[in-house]
Amino acid sequence: MLEKPAITDEAVVAGVQAAYGLAVDRLDFLPLGADGNTAVYRLITQDQTPYFLKLRSGRFNELSVRLPQFLSDQGIAEIVRPFPTQSGNLWAELGRFKAVLYPFIDGHDAYDVPLTDAQWRRFGAVLRGVHTAVLRPSLTAYIAPETYTPKWRQLVADFMQRIQQDPFSEPVAVQMAAFLHAKRDEVEQLRQRAAHLAESIQEQPQQLVLCHSDIHAWNLLISQDGALYLVDWDDPILAPKERDLMFIGAGLGDIWHTPREIALFYEGYGPAEVDQDVLAYYRCERIIQDIAAYGEQIFLSDAGGPDREEALRNVASNFLLGGTIDIALNSGRQLI
Numbered sequence: 001m002l003e004k005p006a007i008t009d010e011a012v013v014a015g016v017q018a019a020y021g022l023a024v025d026r027l028d029f030l031p032l033g034a035d036g037n038t039a040v041y042r043l044i045t046q047d048q049t050p051y052f053l054k055l056r057s058g059r060f061n062e063l064s065v066r067l068p069q070f071l072s073d074q075g076i077a078e079i080v081r082p083f084p085t086q087s088g089n090l091w092a093e094l095g096r097f098k099a100v101l102y103p104f105i106d107g108h109d110a111y112d113v114p115l116t117d118a119q120w121r122r123f124g125a126v127l128r129g130v131h132t133a134v135l136r137p138s139l140t141a142y143i144a145p146e147t148y149t150p151k152w153r154q155l156v157a158d159f160m161q162r163i164q165q166d167p168f169s170e171p172v173a174v175q176m177a178a179f180l181h182a183k184r185d186e187v188e189q190l191r192q193r194a195a196h197l198a199e200s201i202q203e204q205p206q207q208l209v210l211c212h213s214d215i216h217a218w219n220l221l222i223s224q225d226g227a228l229y230l231v232d233w234d235d236p237i238l239a240p241k242e243r244d245l246m247f248i249g250a251g252l253g254d255i256w257h258t259p260r261e262i263a264l265f266y267e268g269y270g271p272a273e274v275d276q277d278v279l280a281y282y283r284c285e286r287i288i289q290d291i292a293a294y295g296e297q298i299f300l301s302d303a304g305g306p307d308r309e310e311a312l313r314n315v316a317s318n319f320l321l322g323g324t325i326d327i328a329l330n331s332g333r334q335l336i
Contacts, residue, residue, distance in 0.1 A: 005039040019085045019092035050104035055097040064234045065090040111217040124268025131209040146239035148198040155292040172308040197281035211243040246282035280332025
């Protein structure tokens with residue numbers, strides 16, 4: 001979220017102090033992330049200890065805090081666990097927001113700071129650890145399995161039809177509609193390829209593992225001492241391992257797509273039979289989900305300010321020559 005949410009700093013500070021028993025000295029909003037329902041802050045206590053505070057509005061998945069705690073307990077040091085409140089909960093209620101408090105990682109994300117060879121290997125090893133984690137039944141029961149739902153493909157189809165019929169007055173919506181209209185052939189090709197692959201994949205047996213589901217460079221933090229941290233567990237899923245592996249080589253943000261980077265990652269991940277068609281499906285479906293989510297943000301509301309402009313830029317970036325769409329459409333074996 002690039003704009004501050006509809007809650008005062010004073011209310012945030014008061015809520016944190018009451019829930020966590022911390023004496024807050026300073027609170028700074030951080031304009032980070034593309035999720036319009038998530039706002040983040042840097043909080044400093046009077047003893048100058050920094051914390052990372054996350055406010056979540058709308059749907060809140062308890063697994064986003066319970067699962068990192070479990071994985072951290074299993075010895076995966078690269079998973080950042082949330083701090084409990086004074087009553088032992090992993091989040092606090094701040095009006096319509098859920099507040100989660102974490103250690104503050106002093107560093108950068110992997111988009112701003114390229115991974116070293118050793119960090120690529122470690123990243124692979126950590127993700128292998130996630131994929132091979134043995135979960136408690138009490139956790140597994142609440143993690144959604146992959147369904148290959150056509151929901152997002154249908155939503156994009158609805159938006160593509162709507163931009164042919166409905167006039168828009170808000171400037172970003174006008175630009176988004178014009179852009180997608182110009183790219184309608186690529187969008188339809190992407191939809192059809194994802195639908196074809198989804199049908200084909202479901203005819204084959206699949207081994208489901210715990211997947212982060214959104215392990216792109218912005219969700220991989222690098223501390224000042226070079227340690228890695230996998231963050232943002234908002235949407236874990238039980239899915240083929242390719243759900244996560246698709247990011248390695250997908251070119252999201254125009255990074256993580258060189259043969260050398262891919263080879264280093266798999267040196268750390270270890271031997272793996274990667275189904276190229278499943279990889280291709282997830283690459284296509286990820287772009288479709290982005291178009292659908294940003295379409296909801298732009299076409300169904302006039303709210304958002306700078307977040308709307310960022311959403312349009314994010315959609316457009318997929319269509320760059322040699323970008324994520326080109327990579328997705330040229331992935332896999334069963335080209336159509």
